[in-house]
Amino acid sequence: MTDPALDERFRFGDAHHNDGVHTKIAIRRLNFWYGETQALRDINLNIYEHEITAFIGPSGCGKTTLLRCLNRMNDVISDIHVEGEVLLDGQDVYAPGTDPVVLRQRFGWVAQKPNPFPWSVYENVAYGIRIHGLTNTREEQDELVKVSLERAGLWDEVKDRLRDAGTDLSGGQQQRLCLARAIATSPEVILMDEPASALDPLATARLEELIEDLRKDYTVVIITHNLQQAARVSQRAAFFHLGRLIEVNDTEEMFMRPENQMTQDYITGRFG
Numbered sequence: 001m002t003d004p005a006l007d008e009r010f011r012f013g014d015a016h017h018n019d020g021v022h023t024k025i026a027i028r029r030l031n032f033w034y035g036e037t038q039a040l041r042d043i044n045l046n047i048y049e050h051e052i053t054a055f056i057g058p059s060g061c062g063k064t065t066l067l068r069c070l071n072r073m074n075d076v077i078s079d080i081h082v083e084g085e086v087l088l089d090g091q092d093v094y095a096p097g098t099d100p101v102v103l104r105q106r107f108g109w110v111a112q113k114p115n116p117f118p119w120s121v122y123e124n125v126a127y128g129i130r131i132h133g134l135t136n137t138r139e140e141q142d143e144l145v146k147v148s149l150e151r152a153g154l155w156d157e158v159k160d161r162l163r164d165a166g167t168d169l170s171g172g173q174q175q176r177l178c179l180a181r182a183i184a185t186s187p188e189v190i191l192m193d194e195p196a197s198a199l200d201p202l203a204t205a206r207l208e209e210l211i212e213d214l215r216k217d218y219t220v221v222i223i224t225h226n227l228q229q230a231a232r233v234s235q236r237a238a239f240f241h242l243g244r245l246i247e248v249n250d251t252e253e254m255f256m257r258p259e260n261q262m263t264q265d266y267i268t269g270r271f272g
């Protein structure tokens, strides 16, 4: 079952739905192929501003592929084919003339495994600030690095270690450093692909707190295999199976009263 209000919001360019919540991303009839293999089938899904949307579903169902369609990260893979639309604030990211490099600046990305650059803590955050020309003076850059690290809940732990290698931090700290790096360039949407999968429970809890907090300023999409995590951090959940969107709903509603048998089987642990 897809979003019940989808039809009325389907009109091209009508990215605002009735209760005033802005549809940040509207995915319309999206199909995706790797060569001959179809990985996404006719996906229609709205992602709302200032909400955390969780993508859930068994391995291989297309979650990462869909996430990478949103900022056109799949473009770097050869022999792919996309049909349909991904409307970011009403503008199709696949429209001719869209520059994927400019598009990607509107997104932050946090990967499954922490992947800091092999540089200092400071430089990990400052790099994006510099290449996007976000500050004019060294003082401004220092301040933005500090604010980004604070926002990622890491400043207190690294303020005396800014020259240390980012890779010398603990796994949880490295993932928060990657979050600071993503935040530093002021993205509108933060995409996270199982960001806590390599972290211990304490580091996971710390990261989850931060993710919850991010929705004040950003739109967040998170892939997770951890259903408790989806329940804790997300307002909406989308369940996928074999490249199809099976069900999307408020997370609590979906977990309490799944409408589709497959969703029910997945969330009760019968498969996946």
Ligand SMILES: Nc1ncnc2c1ncn2[C@@H]1O[C@H](COP(=O)(O)OP(=O)(O)OP(=O)(O)O)[C@@H](O)[C@H]1O
Pocket: 034, 037, 039, 057, 058, 059, 060, 061, 062, 063, 064, 065, 066, 077
């Ligand atoms: N680069 C690629 N080339 C060819 N096929 C791919 C590629 N990446 C993914 N696929 C295939 O596309 C389908 C969807 O994969 P995807 O990684 O999007 O699923 P997923 O739900 O994110 O899985 P997981 O939870 O295991 O990360 C799978 O059948 C996968 O084998």
